[in-house]
Amino acid sequence: MTPARLLRDVLRRHPRRLAEIAGWSVLETAPAFLVGFAVARAIDDGFAAGRPATGLAWLALLGVAWAAAAVGARQVVLAVAGIAEPLRDELLAHVVTGALRRASGAFQAPTEAGSAAVARANLQVELARDAFAAVVTIVRGFAFTLLSVTLGMLTLLPQVALLVLPPFVAGLTLFLISLPALARRQRAFLLADERTAEELAGLAGGLRDIAAGGAQDLVAARAEGRVEEQSAAARALARVTSARTAALAVGGWLPVVLVLAGTPWLLANGAAAGVIVGALAYVTQSLAPALNGLVEGVAVSGVRLAVSLDRILRSAPPAVPVAADEPDGHAVELRAATFAYGPHAEPVVDRLDLLIPEGDHLAVVGPSGAGKSTLTALIAGMLRPDAGAVLVGGVRAHLAARPARVLIPQEAYVFRGPLLENLTYLADADRAQVERAVAELGAEALVTRVGGYDAEVDPGALPAGQRQLIALVRAYLSPARLVILDEATCHLDPAAEERAELAFAARGGTLVVVAHRLSSALRARRVLLMDGGRTWLGTHAELVRAAPPYADLVGHWEPEYA
Structure with a gap:
């Protein structure tokens, strides 16, 4: 799907919102229609005619129009948000799909789907949502302002x-002609800026290794190349921006010159001094700002929207399956598995x-940063070991068919949609099975609070604990026989x-x-302690006796073990 088609489909799905935007836009742009006419009447029929009360009445009417416009502007923002937020949800679905596919060995050309990549994709979604809202607001405002001013001038004096x-x-035509080149230059600058930021961020994070390896000159030269690339893109953008400046001069300020130069002709056609001032008010207070907003908004927000949508839509690789291996059971084996975040x-x-x-029922414990979450990601196949092997049912974890296991992280994923769809996302379960799972996990109160299985779930309105309950029921209903809970009950x-x-x-099945x-370790059959690169494996009682770090850790949990 192309960005243009996506945006077109989004707008078509919200005819009521579009009607609201149009209706409130009429109110918001009422001052654009009234400003020149009211100023002209206030001068010609009021102050110049010796009737100051009449002049003040016209200006008061203009003030009322501005107050009403503020109400209209607020409602426009809310209506635009009603379209932009569903777009955000749809784009997030693309991001999640792409992350899952990249993390899965069941698709061609799998790549790592680390948290940094997902965070960058989420940032692109937020940028796209904000840019989309800005473009809709700007283009709508320009169109209604142009229509209002045209009607106002025809009413004032054709x-x-x-x-x-x-x-x-x-x-306006000059700007539209220059827009493709301007968009290309703006896009090139944005990409160069991001590459520079990524290069410098990586450099800052690896200063110790750079100094230890004596690679200062090499790294400096590479960073300098990124900066020069960005500088060249900025110069190219500045050159093409001159067309934007020319468009603003022709469309925004040449009309002022023509009105002033054509004053004798206007006076000869029945215009009074107030009409001249009103015409200038139309240009300087409505038309010129609208054109400037369009030029600036489309040139910046429009390009950001196009770049972000292109990246998001490309982030979900095509679902072309390769031969995924079916695990023989769900036992887990790590053979000299080694993993580091960076070479x-x-x-x-x-x-x-x-x-x-x-x-088996295994509890994994250890201090923060000991590698517990990394271990679960290796077992789930989201990370691949740098050396050694991680097997699930005799198959390398990243190549094992996904239904074999399910991982619930600390921050559980819940999407906007009916509660039932959230619960059955990983399983084809009927209502009776769902109700049994909800009862087993004690989530009945959650179902009631949300409003029932058919109620719409708003992830932002749910506490973290309730999001975890939804994810736990979802995992319970899944066909996976290997369940990995990475602090999935911490809330x-x-x-x-x-x-x-x-x-x-x-x-049933294997539980990690x-x-x-401490209670989680006490309930488990075995406990794995990870601490500073060392590991101990055994029952709770065995580790208390044989592993001093575990006894110390237990002592923090329960003073009687200290």
């Missing part, structure tokens, strides 16, 4: 329109050997956490839990 509209249309970084998981047999109270873990343990509380 000859005024003959002096104002031709140069205005010429300036020069210390390994987070270092030559780890681990066997998690089918049906629940201890009783709710216990109920969830016991439900998954009774469900990154423990948030």
Whole structure:
């Protein structure tokens, strides 16, 4: 799907919102229609005629129009948001789809889907949403302002329109002709700016390694190249921006010159002094600002929108399947698995050997930064080991068919839509199965609070604990026989956490839990302690006796073990 088609489809799906925008825009641009006429009448029929009360009445009417326009502007913003937010949700669906496909070995050319890449994609979604709202607001405002001013000038004196509209249309045409080149230059500058920022951010994060490796000159030369690239893009943009300046001069200020130069002709055609001032008010207070807003907004927000949409739509690779391997069971085995975040970084998981047999219930504990979440990502196939192997059912984790396992992270994903669709996202379950799963996990109160299974879920309105409950029910209903909970119950109270873990343990299959509380380790059959590159594996009682770091960790949880 192209960006243009996506935007067209989004607008077509919201005819009521578009009607609201049009209706409130009439109110918002009422001053654009009234400003010149009211000023002319206030001068000619009021102050110049010796009737100051009449002049003040016309100006008061203009003030009322401005007050009403403020109300209209607020409603326009709300109506535009009613279109922009669904666009944001649709784009997020593309981002999530792309992240899942890149993380899955079930699609061609898999790539790493790290949190940084997902964060950048989410940023692109926010930029696209904001740019879309800005473009809709600007183009709408320009169109209604032009219509209002045209009607106002024809009402004031038709000859005024003959002096104002031709140069205005010429300036607008000049801008539209230069827009493709301007868009290309603006896009090139934005991309060069982002590449420079990425280069400098990476440089700042690796200063220690750069100094240790003596690569200062090489890195400096590469950064200098990025800066020069951005500088060249800025110069090219500045050159083509002259066309934008010319468009503003022709469309925004040439009409002022023509009105002033054509004053004798206007006076000869029945215009009074107030009409001349009113005509200038139309140009300087409405037309010129509208053209300037269009030029600036489309040149910046329009290009940002096009760039962001292009990146987002390209982020979801085509679903062309390759031969995904079906695991033989759901046992997990790590053979000297090693992983580090970067070629020069210390390994987070270092030559780890681990066997998690089918049906096991393993709790993973350790201090923050010990590699617990990295381990779960390796088992889930979201990360690939730098050395060694991670197998699920005898198949490399990143190549294993996805229905074999499910990972619920600390920040659970919930999408905008019916609650039932959120719960059955990973399974083809009927209502009775869903209700049983909800009861097992103690999520009945959540269903009631949301408003039932058919109620629309607003992720932003749900507390983190309730989002986790939705994700837990979703995982419980899935066909996966390997369930990985990476602090997926940390926002629940201890009783709710216990109920969830016991439900998954009774469900069958293999359960791996990154423990948030000591109680999770006590409920598990075995415990894996990760601490500073070392690991210990055993039951809770065995580790208390044999692993001093575990006894110390338990002592922080329960003073009687200190």
